[in-house]
Every structure is written in structure tokens, then in C-alpha cells.
Amino acid sequence: xxxxxxxxxxxxxxxxxxxxxxxxxxxxxxxxxxxxxxxxxxxxxxxxxxxxxxxxxxxxxxxxxxxxxxxxxxxxxxxxxxxxxxxxxxxxxxxxxxxxxxxxxxxxxxxxxxxxxxxxx
Amino acid sequence: xxxxxxxxxxxxxxxxxxxxxxxxxxxxxxxxxxxxxxxxxxxxxxxxxxxxxxxxxxxxxxxxxxxxxxxxxxxxxxxxxxxxxxxxxxxxxxxxxxxxxxxxxxxxxxxxxxxxxxxxxxxxxxxxxxxxxxxxxxxxxxxxxxxxx
Numbered sequence: 001x002x003x004x005x006x007x008x009x010x011x012x013x014x015x016x017x018x019x020x021x022x023x024x025x026x027x028x029x030x031x032x033x034x035x036x037x038x039x040x041x042x043x044x045x046x047x048x049x050x051x052x053x054x055x056x057x058x059x060x061x062x063x064x065x066x067x068x069x070x071x072x073x074x075x076x077x078x079x080x081x082x083x084x085x086x087x088x089x090x091x092x093x094x095x096x097x098x099x100x101x102x103x104x105x106x107x108x109x110x111x112x113x114x115x116x117x118x119x120x121x
Numbered sequence: 122x123x124x125x126x127x128x129x130x131x132x133x134x135x136x137x138x139x140x141x142x143x144x145x146x147x148x149x150x151x152x153x154x155x156x157x158x159x160x161x162x163x164x165x166x167x168x169x170x171x172x173x174x175x176x177x178x179x180x181x182x183x184x185x186x187x188x189x190x191x192x193x194x195x196x197x198x199x200x201x202x203x204x205x206x207x208x209x210x211x212x213x214x215x216x217x218x219x220x221x222x223x224x225x226x227x228x229x230x231x232x233x234x235x236x237x238x239x240x241x242x243x244x245x246x247x248x249x250x251x252x253x254x255x256x257x258x259x260x261x262x263x264x265x266x267x268x269x270x
Contacts, residue, residue, distance in 0.1 A: 008232060009211040011204055015194050054214060056232055081218025086226040102215045103140040 001117065002028040004046035006037040006063070007079065008055040012102070016050055016079070019106040023113070034058025034066075041067050046074055048117060051096075053080040053087070061087075061094055068095040075116040079104065122174075122269055127151060127252055129223045130178070130267050133216040138258050141193055149255035160253050160264050161239045163187075164206055166213035172229035176249050176269030180213040186261035210235040216265060 003025040005013050013030050020027075028044040031037035035057045041049070049067070053060035064076055077098040078091045088099045097116040100108060131148055138146035154160055165181040187208050191200035194208070210233030217230045245251055251268035 009207055009214070011191060011194060011207045011211055014204070018195060054218065054230060054232055081215040082221050082226075082230075083219045084221040084224075084226050084228075087221065090226075102218070103137050105140060 001047040002026050002044060004029045004031070004037065004040055004044060004049045006031045006034070006049060006055070006060065007052035008032045009052070012052070012079070016109065019109050020113070023110060025113075032056075034060065034063035037063050038066055041070065041074075045071075048113060049074055049076040050079045050113075051076055053078060053082050053091075061091060064091065064094050064096060075113075077112055077116050079109075122250060122252065122267065126269075127254075127267065129220050130216060130252075130265060131254055133219040134254060134256055134265050136219065137212060137215055138256070141190065142258075144259075146256050146258040149257065151252050151254045154251040154253050154266065154268075156247070159239050160266055162263065163237065164209045165236045166209035166211070167234045167236060168213045168217040169231035169234075170217065170229065170269050171231075172227040173224060174228055174269045176267075177245055178213060178217045178269070179266045180209060180216065180263065181266065182209060182212075182263035183261060186258065186263055189259060189261065206235050206237065209233075 005016050007013050028046055029040035031040050033056045051060045051064055075097040078096045079100045081102040083101045091099055098112045100112040162181045163184040164187055165179050167177060167179040170176050184205055187205045188200055191204045191208050214233045221228045245268040249268045249270055254265040256263045
């Protein structure tokens with residue numbers, strides 16, 4: 001399965017890469033903003049996307065909506081510091097497959113992605 | 122800002138470092154920043170707040186502390202400077218974003234701005250009391266500074 005990582009923090013992108021190194025996902029791209037993420041989404045057709053919300057250029061919720069116009073198939077998991085229920089609900093209504101609040105541990109990330117793709121973490 | 126509001130940021134900071142390491146961090150007693158006083162260490166991550174609250178939140182730390190945080194997250198011995206700078210913004214972003222759990226979705230946060238050295242250009246409205254939360258993690262000291270209406 002192909003993974004696209006979207007977050008404006010390079011530390012978070014590196015942490016997600018590290019935590020999922022043995023999870024059987026091939027990283028096909030990284031983006032630090034929504035517009036770049038959309039381009040990579042079209043080019044690489046990922047199966048799984050981790051998506052931050054607060055980003056420059058285009059935020060994660062708008063990027064999620066745009067991705068859903070392209071395809072319903074990929075599992076898009078929101079990974080954000082925005083911990084309120086309204087944001088989580090909004091993300092799910094826009095087509096998110098999961099929601100994980102920062103800060104997160106390796107186990108929490110694997111559990112959320114495992115749940116989205118139907119695999120035990 | 123009320124005592125209850127301040128506690129939200131203290132709790133967010135405690136939670137961040139608790140997730141990072143089992144030992145967590147210790148908070149010292151918060152204090153009011155004096156007008157004209159600069160509370161800044163080597164690198165500062167700044168978040169602008171708008172919506173139901175207005176002002177800024179910033180996290181400031183020594184580069185040694187931030188290096189240790191990056192080492193803890195990534196397990197790398199020699200993190201690069203870009204990562205050390207980046208984590209200051211990410212910590213500020215996480216603590217500010219987590220506060221939406223209490224303040225709601227109309228507590229709007231900006232993307233982080235990271236400043237190396239004293240943040241001379243950070244403007245906090247004069248009428249807003251600015252609270253400083255001292256944080257001790259391992260042998261390092263840092264500060265979360267909260268100036269919101």
C-alpha cells in the first residue's frame with residue numbers, strides 16, 4: 001500500500017516515516033502544504049494519506065475535500081493539533097477515514113492507521 | 122484571561138511532554154510578564170490567535186532543549202538545525218491547537234512562525250495580561266508565554 005504524508009512540520013513527517021517504517025506501507029510522497037499534496041495525490045495515487053490541518057497555501061480540510069473530488073478510495077487520516085470535536089466531525093463529514101490528535105505516540109498512529117485500513121496494529 | 126484559561130495551557134504543556142517521555146515535565150508557578158520585559162531563549166515558535174480569543178501564544182526554549190526533544194522523537198543522535206527550529210513551532214502549534222478542546226472551533230490558530238533569538242517583532246496588545254509558564258524538562262528550562270484576551 002502506498003502512503004502520502006502531508007504536514008507542514010518536517011519533524012512530524014519524519015516521525016510518521018519512522019513510526020511506520022515496519023508497517024508495510026511504501027512512502028510515495030511528502031508534502032508541507034495542501035497544494036503540493038494535491039499534486040502528489042494525482043501523481044502517485046496513494047492508498048493512505050496522513051493529513052495535517054493547519055498548513056500554508058491550502059489547509060488540510062480543504063485539501064481533503066479536493067482529494068475526495070478526485071477519489072473516494074484512499075484512506076485519509078487527519079493528524080492534527082486541533083483537538084476539538086467540531087473539527088473532528090467536520091473532517092469526518094468531508095470524507096476523513098480517521099482522526100488522530102497531536103501529540104501522538106507510535107502506537108496511537110499505528111492503531112489509527114490500522115483501523116482505517118482494516119489491519120491490526 | 123482567567124485562571125481557568127491559564128490552566129488549559131498548563132495542562133496542554135504537561136500533556137505534550139508526558140506524551141514525549143514517561144517522566145514528563147514540571148511546571149513552575151506562572152507569573153505575569155512585566156511590560157517591556159523580554160521572555161525569550163534561543164528559538165521561539167509563535168502562534169497568532171484570532172476568533173473567540175485574540176492575542177498570541179509562544180513557546181521559547183534553548184537550542185539544547187529543542188535538540189533533545191528532536192532526538193527523543195526521531196531517535197537520531199545529531200538532529201539538523203532545520204529540525205531543531207521546526208520543533209519549536211510544532212510544540213507551540215500543538216499546545217495552542219489542543220486548547221481548542223476547551224475553547225471550541227472558533228479559537229483560531231495561525232500557522233507557526235519561528236524566530237531565532239529574541240522575538241523583537243512580536244506584538245502583544247498592551248491591555249492584555251501576558252502570563253509566563255516556566256517549564257522544566259530534563260535539565261532544560263523553557264517558557265510558554267500566553268497573551269490572549
